Amino acid sequence: MKIMRLADAKPYDAPGHFGMTPLRLHSAELSGGKHLTLGLSIFLPGGGAEFSLANIVNYQLTNGQLAFDPVMIPALLAYLLFLPGTMGTVPFDVPEAETEIIEGPLLEYSGPALAFFHIASALKTVVVLGLGVALFLPGTLPGGIVANIPWFVLKCAALMAVSLTLVKSATGRFRVDQAFTFYLKYPSVLALASLVLAWRGM
Numbered sequence: 001m002k003i004m005r006l007a008d009a010k011p012y013d014a015p016g017h018f019g020m021t022p023l024r025l026h027s028a029e030l031s032g033g034k035h036l037t038l039g040l041s042i043f044l045p046g047g048g049a050e051f052s053l054a055n056i057v058n059y060q061l062t063n064g065q066l067a068f069d070p071v072m073i074p075a076l077l078a079y080l081l082f083l084p085g086t087m088g089t090v091p092f093d094v095p096e097a098e099t100e101i102i103e104g105p106l107l108e109y110s111g112p113a114l115a116f117f118h119i120a121s122a123l124k125t126v127v128v129l130g131l132g133v134a135l136f137l138p139g140t141l142p143g144g145i146v147a148n149i150p151w152f153v154l155k156c157a158a159l160m161a162v163s164l165t166l167v168k169s170a171t172g173r174f175r176v177d178q179a180f181t182f183y184l185k186y187p188s189v190l191a192l193a194s195l196v197l198a199w200r201g202m
Contacts, residue, residue, distance in 0.1 A: 132159050
């Protein structure tokens, strides 16, 4: 194992970063990793970095979808397990708990105000599912926008069926402590496993 001392680390130009001086502690040249390199960035006031979802999509169009990469399968499973909690659906619908507290915080709303809450929830669903498609299942079909809008909707529906509809029909509501324990045990471990596998270059 190669040990890199902080004093021996050399600065480099990190694409998309500004207002900072990055130091290379680990790289593909040192470890032979094939998928990504692991870095640590410390930003001072005024510094920052840009995140480009387009670069992630373009990488997959060239190298294949990450959903079928063995290294990224644990990350995909973690994403699917996080979806119900992100959307506030069963078994993570404690804030609403419809059968116990009659719609929770939405009880005092009706008419246009209630409609805006439901529209916001629907938009959140589209954004979260669309992010999953972009991160793990990008790709287009011949035929332009006419063919690819239904294709995108179909992939979003598949993610919804697996992580939201199926889970909602098969489980009951978790308590707050159960939800916390679940996320600490399973999605977090899966995401960390994927990160370690990528770091090891497997």
